[in-house]
Amino acid sequence: MSINKSSKEKKVVIIGGGPTGLFAAYNLLEKGFTVELYDQMTAVGKKFLVAGHGGLNLTHSESLPTFTSRYGKDAKRFKPWLEGFSPKDLREWCKKLGVETFIGTSGRVFPQKFKAGEMLLLWLKKLKENPNFQLFTKHRLKQIETNKKKLGKGNDLPKATLIFESENQKVSVSIFEKQTAVLFALGGGSWSKTGSDGLWIEALQNLGLLVAPFKSMNSGFECNWSTHFEKKAQFKPLKNISLSFQKQTSRGELMVTPYGIEGGALYPLSGFLRDEIEKNQKTNSEMGTKVYLDLYPDLDKEELIERLNKPRGKNSLSNHLRKKVKLGSLAFSLLKEVTSKDILKDNERLAETLKHLPLKLLKIRPLEESISTSGGLTFNNLDDSLMVSSLPGFFAAGEMLDWEAPTGGYLLQGCFSTAYHASDSILSYFSS
Ligand SMILES: Cc1cc2nc3c(=O)[nH]c(=O)nc-3n(C[C@H](O)[C@H](O)[C@H](O)COP(=O)(O)OP(=O)(O)OC[C@H]3O[C@@H](n4cnc5c(N)ncnc54)[C@H](O)[C@@H]3O)c2cc1C
Secondary structure, X not given: OEEEEOOOOOEEEEEOOOHHHHHHHHHHHHOOOEEEEEOOOOOOOHHHHXXXXXXXXXXXXXXXXXXXXXXXXXHHHHHHHHHHOOHHHHHXXXXXXXXXXEEOOOXXXXXXXXXXXXXXXXXXXXXXXXXXXXXXXXXXXXXXXXOHHHOOOOOOOOOEEEEEEEOOEEEEEEEOOOOEEEEEOOOOOOOHHHOOXXXXXXXXXXXXXXXXXXXXXXXXXXXXXXXXXXXXOOOEEEEEEEXXXXXXXXXXXXXXXXXXXXXXXXXXXXXXXXXXXHHHHHXXXXXXXXXXXXXXXXXOHHHHHHHHOOOOOOOOHHHHHHHHHOOOHHHHHHHHHHOOHHHHOOHXXXXXXXXXXXXXXOEEOOHHHOOEEEEEEOHHHEOOOOEEOOOOOEEEOHHHEXXXXXXXXXXXXXXXXXXXXXXXXXHHHHHO
């Protein structure tokens, strides 16, 4: 059976009910538009809920230039979008929704008392209160048929038809020139159980659009641990450490796992490490790459040597290190795993190693597990308004676009800011 929705009222069709699509819906309803939001899942915002599991880091309080620099090669592109809807604006919007926020010690911004689920409920309530909003869950976008040849000004034919699959039925949604705008907010390619499965790629590629392959970002890495160490590496954290790779340094926590490493200190470096491993693979120069762990970022080498040189008495080396430099058992096992016995006998070399422990990383963990993905619809398909150049009236925003940023609130802020910009652009599209 096939359903055809060919209403010609002026409206915006949003596909994807993650934070990007939901925020665009909020803005567009405020601007007076009719909004239809389609999502393939039984409920919207599933990845947003997952993001809330470890504390929902909405954005960051650092200065806007520093914030902008987190978008790496796309920083220049993101600048006007972040200025248009800044971290401060996001906090004010949360407040308007009834969600007070606070700045944590790291400068990251979190909801004060609400969990992600409660915030999502408030957000959806605001949308559903608006009579111009309609939500269609269990609608999977399968295909987009364009009707370029038959189009002309004043033509009654739709310029495109969106084909959804909903509970084994085909649902067609007609898109009319200057009557309907479409916003793709289809998300990235990790955590497919949240709906972010990246399967939309085919529908967009069939329109001739370029989509860069998804890559893991903010992800763990695999190491070739010995069987002996693997048993000790049971998702335990090394706290207050720093990691460095080339000129980049990152502080925080590192989780040691049976397959390798994970955690907050690693994620900001993950894009650089992933690219280096890929480069080395192509040039056959080295298998994997190395990241350097400083177990004592607040102590300099001389201070460490002084402490290590204190009399050891009858203490074993592990006890001596535990007593004199507070080295925990996991860190000691890791030290033994990756260094030679000679180093352990020489305090100067030992101090140097404790501050510069090489960890060989073989490959990044799979897409499915990563917090975010880079790759997606490339920016050269879009103009500055985030409109698809070859398909006027079709816009895209959020994680489905080909950009990457570390954890720290930059992902959600990137989604909110691009959604805001696309909503503004849709207004201009209708009024031009
Ligand atoms: C474990 C984890 C923790 C995270 N923590 C944080 C954090 O603390 N701070 C932060 O800034 N970011 C965090 N993120 C990242 C953040 O959640 C994402 O960047 C954000 O959800 C992306 O929003 P989006 O709306 O662009 O895409 P998504 O949230 O992925 O939403 C896309 C939507 O599109 C729908 N869809 C996809 N294909 C189709 C189709 N063909 N038809 C119809 N609908 C479709 C999906 O069902 C989904 O609902 C975290 C992510 C994970 C996995």
